[in-house]
Amino acid sequence: MRLTDHEKSIQAGEHGAARQRALAQQIEIGRFFDAEDFVEVAQAHIMADTESLGEAGVAFMEELAQLPEAETRVVIPTITDPRGADFNAYGRINHDAAYVELERRADKAFRALGILMTDTCINYQTMMPPVIGEHLAMGDTGVVIYSNSVQGARTNYEGGPSALAAAMTGRTPRYGFHLDQHRRGTARFEVRHRPGDWSEWGALGGMIGRQMGSYFQVPVIDGIQGSGPAPTSDDLKHFGAALASFGSTALFHMVGVTPEAPDLETCFDGAPPDPVSLGKADFDAFLSEYAIEGDGLDVVVFAAPQLSLLELEKAANLIKGRRVADGVALVIATNPENKNAADRMGLTATLEEAGAVVLEGVCFYQMHARELGEANGWTRLMTNSAKLSNIIGGYGYEPVLADMARCVDSAVAGRIV
Amino acid sequence: MAGTVIRGHAGIGPAAEGEALVAHDNFSARYDLDRIRGVFSRPAHKLHDENYVGKVLVLNIAKGGVATAWMLHEMASRGMAPAALLLNYANPIIAQGAAFAGFPLIDRFETDITRAIETGQHVAVDPAAGTVTVDGGAA
Structure with a gap:
């Protein structure tokens, strides 16, 4: 890779051993993807939950945190993905205290590097939204796909250690979605059924994601424009999160909706390929894959991504004056900013008076979901998140995907309705 | 080692060798694995219930998601990682995880790697050269 004088000085160890190691790791990744040089990034976002870090990752962070601040402090604004425990509410869901303690150690170590513990995967709805053309190092698939697609910013998937390296060097290897040539459409989908709710937006993302053959594929979605009002931020959030989860996809274009897709022709080099058509029957078939025998229910989860303030309001409106049945839990995850807003606006009170547990700064699958399931006897899980449905089977749950109203009705009935 | x-x-990562565990399916440490027991845990995965520890996967x-970047390092720290990972197409997360953990990874082969190697074959992996040597010849 071609290095600037500044990068050479980092490589030579003039900015400390930690930054030197970070750059060496980035060069290895750059070579793997044939990057010619680095690109400076404006912001980094780090997956920092202890379920993925593990004891080994926390020990690594603690070693870094003990070095002189000049050698480790991040050089660009750096924020974090959801953590692995809600420090205020962990007892209410029987979260193992040993994990909470590990989380506290991680939290302390990240803070020592000057990292802002935002604990969120919806920074684009709550913090500082990325803007078109901005180069970033974002560390959550949902954040990446939203930043790239809806906002026109430029980032690859940056896993925890990689986003941390970017935070410490202020740059990332220039490959993938930083480059114009990788932002062109490679596949075309014609949507003939307008998604009705967030579970259907997620289903659409899931169906397209399953057809993606590699990280470098860019689906172009046509048929949404003109089929109803413009999709909302929450619609595109659920669509993108599911597409990224099922497909390992980092960028989509939605014709007439996203900034790099004013029309179909603009999305492709040359003639657009033949479209794959997706109609009502395809949606029904996808949703039926996440249905299970019998009506038993243990837990209803709204998370993945964390809920926006407007999603919290919708959940509160649906459950107001009702009561979650005994033997069933309703767990909701949002970020600290939205939790604070929901507290002020009375939404948390409405939800919790009905028996829900509103968690902040976490997401359900990033907080030791297997152990939580065992501690609480949760197996049969209902959610409106296609992303969560995709992930949670690996943690020993049986997921059912349904819209938010049906999820709430089921929580109240104590069985899948 | 003689072979194809x-x-x-x-x-990325150092040279390694071991017994192959092969499937024409995909990979995510968070979605697919019980990392404590060292087995594939996602019911729909073609390697469901298979132990991957010490195998060339x-x-x-x-x-899937971003977590694999931390998780390879965590798995290796407990001696519960595969010996190496060979993929038709890696994504940045796997590459970043391999770079962080010093874990052997190769992708973009001249042929579909999941058809070229069979489970149980002994393979040697040389990431620096980008080569895989299959004992007794490729499948």
Whole structure:
């Protein structure tokens, strides 16, 4: 890779051993993807939950945190993905205290590097939204796909250690979605059924994601424009999160909706390929894959991504004056900013008076979901998140995907309705 | 080691060898694995219930989320990682995880790697050269 004088000085160890190691790791990744040089990034976002870090990752962070601040402090604004425990509410869901303690150690170590513990995967709805053309190092698939697609910013998937390296060097290897040539459409989908709710937006993302053959594929979605009002931020959030989860996809274009897709022709080099058509029957078939025998229910989860303030309001409106049945839990995850807003606006009170547990700064699958399931006897899980449905089977749950109203009705009935 | 050489793009991590565990399916540490027991835990995965510890895992593409980047390092710290990972197509997360953990990874082979190697074959992996040597010849 071609290095600037500044990068050479980092490589030579003039900015400390930690930054030197970070750059060496980035060069290895750059070579793997044939990057010619680095690109400076404006912001980094780090997956920092202890379920993925593990004891080994926390020990690594603690070693870094003990070095002189000049050698480790991040050089660009750096924020974090959801953590692995809600420090205020962990007892209410029987979260193992040993994990909470590990989380506290991680939290302390990240803070020592000057990292802002935002604990969120919806920074684009709550913090500082990325803007078109901005180069970033974002560390959550949902954040990446939203930043790239809806906002026109430029980032690859940056896993925890990689986003941390970017935070410490202020740059990332220039490959993938930083480059114009990788932002062109490679596949075309014609949507003939307008998604009705967030579970259907997620289903659409899931169906397209399953057809993606590699990280470098860019689906172009046509048929949404003109089929109803413009999709909302929450619609595109659920669509993108599911597409990224099922497909390992980092960028989509939605014709007439996203900034790099004013029309179909603009999305492709040359003639657009033949479209794959997706109609009502395809949606029904996808949703039926996440249905299970019998009506038993243990837990209803709204998370993945964390809920926006407007999603919290919708959940509160649906459950107001009702009561979650005994033997069933309703767990909701949002970020600290939205939790604070929901507290002020009375939404948390409405939800919790009905028996829900509103968690902040976490997401359900990033907080030791297997152990939580065992501690609480949760197996049969209902959610409106296609992303969560995709992930949670690996943690020993049986997921059912349904819209938010049906999820709430089921929580109240104590069985899948 | 004598055997058939399969070429890929130059990879990441040190040389390694071991017994192959192969499926034409995809890979994510968070979605697919019980990392404590060292087995594939996602019911729909073609390697469901298979133990991957110390194996050269041969799969199609990297899928799923970001967590794998931390998780390879964590798995290796407990001696519960595969010996190496061979994919048709890696994604940045797998590459970043391999770079962080010093874990052997190669992708972009001249042929579909999941068809070229069979479960149980002994393979040697050389990421610097981007080559895989299959004992007794490729499948």
